[in-house]
Amino acid sequence: MNYDVVIIGSGIVGASIARELSRYKLKIAVIDKASELPAGASRANSSMIHGGFDDKPGSVKAKFCVPGNKLWHKLKDELDVHLDECGSYVCAFSDDEVRHLETLLAQGKANGAPGVAIISGDELRSKEPNVSPEIVAALWSPEAGIINNFEAVNAMIESARINGAELFLETRALGLMLDDKGDVRGVSTDKGEFSAPVVINAGGVHSGEIASWAGDNSFRIIPTKGEYFLLDRATKGFIHSFLFSCPSKAGKGITVLQTAEGNLMSGPTATEQDDPEDRSTTPEGLAEVLKGARRLVPNFPVNMNITTFAGVRANTESGDFEISVLAKPRGFVNVAGIKSPGFTSAPAIAEYISGLVREEFADRLTFTPNEKFIPERTNIPRFLYMDMDARKALAEKDPAYAQIVCRCETVTEGQVLEAIRRGARTVSAVKMMTRAGTGRCQGGFCCPRVAEILSRELGLSLDEVTRHGGKSKLLVGKTKEFLLKKEGVRHE
Amino acid sequence: MSERIDVLIIGAGPAGVAAGIGARREGAERVVVLERDWDLGGILQQCIHPGFGLRTFKEELTGPEYMHRFIEQAHSEGVEFRTNTMVFQIDRETNTVWTMNKQRGIEALNPGAIVLTMGCRERPLGAIRIPGTRPSGIYTAGTAQRFVNMEGYMPGKRAVILGSGDIGLIMARRMIWEGAEVEGVYEVMSWPGGLRRNIAQCLDDYGIPFHLRTTVTRIHGQDRLEGVTVAEVDDHMTPIKGTERFVECDTLLLAIGLIPENELSRMAGIDIHPVTGGPVVNDLLQTTNPAIFAAGNVVIVYDLVDNVSDEGLIAGASAAKFASGRIPKTARRIPVKGGENVRLYSPQYVTGETDATIFMRVTHPIEQACRVFAEPGLYSQRLRYARPGEMNEVKIKAEQVRNLPELEEIVIDIQPV
Numbered sequence: 001m002n003y004d005v006v007i008i009g010s011g012i013v014g015a016s017i018a019r020e021l022s023r024y025k026l027k028i029a030v031i032d033k034a035s036e037l038p039a040g041a042s043r044a045n046s047s048m049i050h051g052g053f054d055d056k057p058g059s060v061k062a063k064f065c066v067p068g069n070k071l072w073h074k075l076k077d078e079l080d081v082h083l084d085e086c087g088s089y090v091c092a093f094s095d096d097e098v099r100h101l102e103t104l105l106a107q108g109k110a111n112g113a114p115g116v117a118i119i120s121g122d123e124l125r126s127k128e129p130n131v132s133p134e135i136v137a138a139l140w141s142p143e144a145g146i147i148n149n150f151e152a153v154n155a156m157i158e159s160a161r162i163n164g165a166e167l168f169l170e171t172r173a174l175g176l177m178l179d180d181k182g183d184v185r186g187v188s189t190d191k192g193e194f195s196a197p198v199v200i201n202a203g204g205v206h207s208g209e210i211a212s213w214a215g216d217n218s219f220r221i222i223p224t225k226g227e228y229f230l231l232d233r234a235t236k237g238f239i240h241s242f243l244f245s246c247p248s249k250a251g252k253g254i255t256v257l258q259t260a261e262g263n264l265m266s267g268p269t270a271t272e273q274d275d276p277e278d279r280s281t282t283p284e285g286l287a288e289v290l291k292g293a294r295r296l297v298p299n300f301p302v303n304m305n306i307t308t309f310a311g312v313r314a315n316t317e318s319g320d321f322e323i324s325v326l327a328k329p330r331g332f333v334n335v336a337g338i339k340s341p342g343f344t345s346a347p348a349i350a351e352y353i354s355g356l357v358r359e360e361f362a363d364r365l366t367f368t369p370n371e372k373f374i375p376e377r378t379n380i381p382r383f384l385y386m387d388m389d390a391r392k393a394l395a396e397k398d399p400a401y402a403q404i405v406c407r408c409e410t411v412t413e414g415q416v417l418e419a420i421r422r423g424a425r426t427v428s429a430v431k432m433m434t435r436a437g438t439g440r441c442q443g444g445f446c447c448p449r450v451a452e453i454l455s456r457e458l459g460l461s462l463d464e465v466t467r468h469g470g471k472s473k474l475l476v477g478k479t480k481e482f483l484l485k486k487e488g489v490r491h492e
Numbered sequence: 493m494s495e496r497i498d499v500l501i502i503g504a505g506p507a508g509v510a511a512g513i514g515a516r517r518e519g520a521e522r523v524v525v526l527e528r529d530w531d532l533g534g535i536l537q538q539c540i541h542p543g544f545g546l547r548t549f550k551e552e553l554t555g556p557e558y559m560h561r562f563i564e565q566a567h568s569e570g571v572e573f574r575t576n577t578m579v580f581q582i583d584r585e586t587n588t589v590w591t592m593n594k595q596r597g598i599e600a601l602n603p604g605a606i607v608l609t610m611g612c613r614e615r616p617l618g619a620i621r622i623p624g625t626r627p628s629g630i631y632t633a634g635t636a637q638r639f640v641n642m643e644g645y646m647p648g649k650r651a652v653i654l655g656s657g658d659i660g661l662i663m664a665r666r667m668i669w670e671g672a673e674v675e676g677v678y679e680v681m682s683w684p685g686g687l688r689r690n691i692a693q694c695l696d697d698y699g700i701p702f703h704l705r706t707t708v709t710r711i712h713g714q715d716r717l718e719g720v721t722v723a724e725v726d727d728h729m730t731p732i733k734g735t736e737r738f739v740e741c742d743t744l745l746l747a748i749g750l751i752p753e754n755e756l757s758r759m760a761g762i763d764i765h766p767v768t769g770g771p772v773v774n775d776l777l778q779t780t781n782p783a784i785f786a787a788g789n790v791v792i793v794y795d796l797v798d799n800v801s802d803e804g805l806i807a808g809a810s811a812a813k814f815a816s817g818r819i820p821k822t823a824r825r826i827p828v829k830g831g832e833n834v835r836l837y838s839p840q841y842v843t844g845e846t847d848a849t850i851f852m853r854v855t856h857p858i859e860q861a862c863r864v865f866a867e868p869g870l871y872s873q874r875l876r877y878a879r880p881g882e883m884n885e886v887k888i889k890a891e892q893v894r895n896l897p898e899l900e901e902i903v904i905d906i907q908p909v
Contacts, residue, residue: 229621230618234758277714279625279626280623280624280625280711281623281624282623283623283709285623286621286623305618305619305621306616306618306619307616307617307618308618308621308623309626388590388598391592391598392597392598395592395597395598396597399594399595399597400594402592402593402594402596402597402598403576403578403592403593403594404528404578404580404592407528407578407755408755410580440616441613441614441616442616442617442618443616444613444614444616444631444632444634444635445613445635447631447635448635448638448639448643452643462643462645463645466628466715467627467628467715468628468715469715470714470715471715471716472627472628472715472716473628473716474628474639474647475639475645475646475647475648476645476646476647476648476649476742477645477646478644478645478646479640479644479645479646479670480644482646482649482670482671482672483670483671485671
């Protein structure tokens with residue numbers, strides 16, 4: 001298959017770059033080994049759109065964070081995704097930490113982060129009554145927000161696809177293909193060869209390994225696990241924004257936030273590990289999160305926990321993003337080591353990469369603007385948030401919107417069908433696109449129903465439906481068949 | 493203007509169907525039961541094992557058979573049913589009930605009285621925060637039961653069961669019957685969560701090991717479950733170091749408790765009891781909103797469906813009375829208090845308008861002769877034992893309450909004798 005650009009990785013970075021490049025008449029392939037989106041660090045993170053005060057002025061992170069933040073405030077409407085423009089607080093418990101806030105304030109100003117200011121502990125408590133009485137001051141960042149990261153990644157890639165980019169899931173990159181001059185010719189995958197003169201490495205936690213295929217060993221990815229608690233949406237309003245602790249060497253520290261959908265959440269830890277795919281939670285990690293959560297919010301209602309999860313982020317030794325165009329092989333771009341504030345920065349990084357590719361690879365590609373570029377995309381209807389008249393109209397137009405599939409999040413069959421129409425193939429893809437199964441029963445009610453709809457719509461038998469692709473089948477066979485097989489009885 | 497309904501019942505499980513019968517018998521003209529599933533019967537549809545109705549029908553029925561008898565009765569009493577109809581909102585100011593159905597679209601109903609009979613749901617894995625991965629193959633016992641008994645598919649070949657609630661015990665046996673292996677049942681407490689008879693009939697009869705004071709401490713496997721770590725726990729339910737053991741399995745079934753399903757009750761603004769997790773009710777099964785009644789597992793999780801049906805009949809009858817203005821606004825409200833070893837009970841108030849049965853559970857088992865009683869001198873009954881997995885009852889006659897006009901509270905308790 002011949003393309004102009006192959007992007008390895010369909011996290012928020014790969015998806016944003018695909019969308020940005022689809023403003024040109026380019027044949028773009030985005031490949032990802034996952035069965036559903038988002039899969040890697042874009043799936044399991046704090047869903048924060050950072051205010052931009054935390055990054056050292058002059059760093060690559062600082063260059064992209066504030067512009068990325070600004071872009072998200074615009075993209076939320078263009079892409080129709082939930083962004084709670086709630087602001088964030090960094091909480092200080094001591095004079096030492098107040099001095100740290102002052103450093104952050106100065107950094108924020110240097111980075112051009114608008115509106116950052118230090119407020120008193122009491123002022124914080126007037127906005128967030130459940131925070132610790134021991135907090136003496138806080139750094140307020142009004143432009144910070146919390147995004148529905150499941151929606152955002154799907155929206156971004158969908159927008160790229162509307163504009164011509166192609167997405168290949170369950171496609172694992174195996175190596176780089178070079179031509180006789182030793183320059184980029186494409187990517188070999190377990191699904192065949194993807195030829196292209198330009199390859200972009202947006203491989204997240206695997207981006208170091210992918211860079212090494214191009215002979216670039218200038219940086220190393222340190223997989224760093226972050227564990228989280230996610231609480232019942234009935235906790236909505238317990239806090240209204242994003243609370244940071246003062247950062248330490250290990251990371252930004254444990255945070256407490258209210259997700260864009262109203263769940264209380266806390267995390268992450270920052271544990272370095274060798275395995276980039278180990279997303280298991282641990283007793284030590286969860287204990288650390290709980291301790292940190294209770295420090296910020298003493299009566300953190302952990303009894304309303306509905307799930308725990310972990311993500312693995314692509315830390316680098318430099319602590320900064322690794323963005324580069326290689327001199328040799330020609331045609332290879334690293335967008336690597338994108339960790340916090342990676343989600344925030346992604347749209348700005350994408351704009352930068354688009355410019356970089358145009359500048360660097362004019363010899364390899366022709367850049368004709370795509371006049372038919374459509375920036376807007378609309379989300380799957382969110383029944384839960386609609387007013388009654390809109391619900392009635394929708395149900396009248398399509399009766400599938402008058403059938404509830406997920407009772408906790410009030411997700412209708414119509415939404416599930418629409419998610420499948422837009423490419424969902426697994427139970428958790430449906431979950432990330434519609435929120436079916438994200439509620440307090442965690443799919444106890446809707447999982448069999450979603451599986452049944454998937455099997456019906458995709459023409460699969462129920463025991464072929466998977467939770468998240470690969471070998472994650474929900475069921476192992478039909479009841480009687482299973483019994484007969486076990487007893488060695490042959491079916492006639 | 494919405495259609496006229498005297499008593500509207502939400503949920504056509506055992507409580508809701510009985511409430512329909514109760515309401516019609518008490519004279520309500522138009523009684524409608526809403527059911528979100530495509531068929532009536534609630535969770536009993538998938539409970540195809542025998543053991544239901546010993547008290548009501550004096551014989552052992554399967555879940556569907558038990559429900560069939562009630563549904564037939566309800567039809568002959570003139571109860572109307574609407575299946576595939578979900579209530580997704582109740583407005584607290586107006587008691588408007590919003591429903592949806594593929595044929596009828598979205599509708600608003602304003603009945604004379606409402607009965608909440610939504611039942612309960614199972615506690616999910618997240619509620620107990622077991623560390624590890626998140627592979628497929630982990631189900632609540634009820635979800636697995638639905639797959640096996642309703643859809644005809646097997647969730648796995650080798651199962652571990654965490655928790656000893658009744659559905660877990662029933663599913664252990666079902667997995668064996670269907671040709672799977674069950675490695676064992678693990679219960680963190682020192683006593684079983686389910687009925688003794690289910691331990692005997694579902695585990696002992698099939699040689700399934702039952703481990704008390706043991707729990708799952710870790711989940712293993714990326715795509716599909718590959719095993720769990722189990723460990724013994726101390727008196728504080730903390731895993732004991734050195735007792736960990738890896739158990740290979742492709743399925744983990746959870747029977748770690750049931751929670752009354754009260755999203756709609758919360759929307760309706762009625763008081764929810766912090767311990768039962770269900771609406772605060774009086775002996776008429778009237779909630780803190782006088783037009784809303786509740787019965788069955790939505791109020792308090794029962795052991796036996798017979799109790800659920802009995803309570804449904806009462807709630808339906810009370811709702812019919814309310815809809816026709818026959819519940820005095822001046823009814824008394826005598827609080828019930830529980831003694832030291834009483835974990836939960838319902839109802840929480842007695843009116844003296846009706847004979848009352850108060851259902852209760854002890855916190856700790858009493859493995860000796862004991863007495864369940866209600867003070868001041870209202871009830872006393874000797875028991876051979878009292879166990880958290882088996883409910884006890886206190887019965888108080890309306891007449892007893894009427895004879896005590898100064899009665900300010902009733903205290904129920906169970907103590908060894």
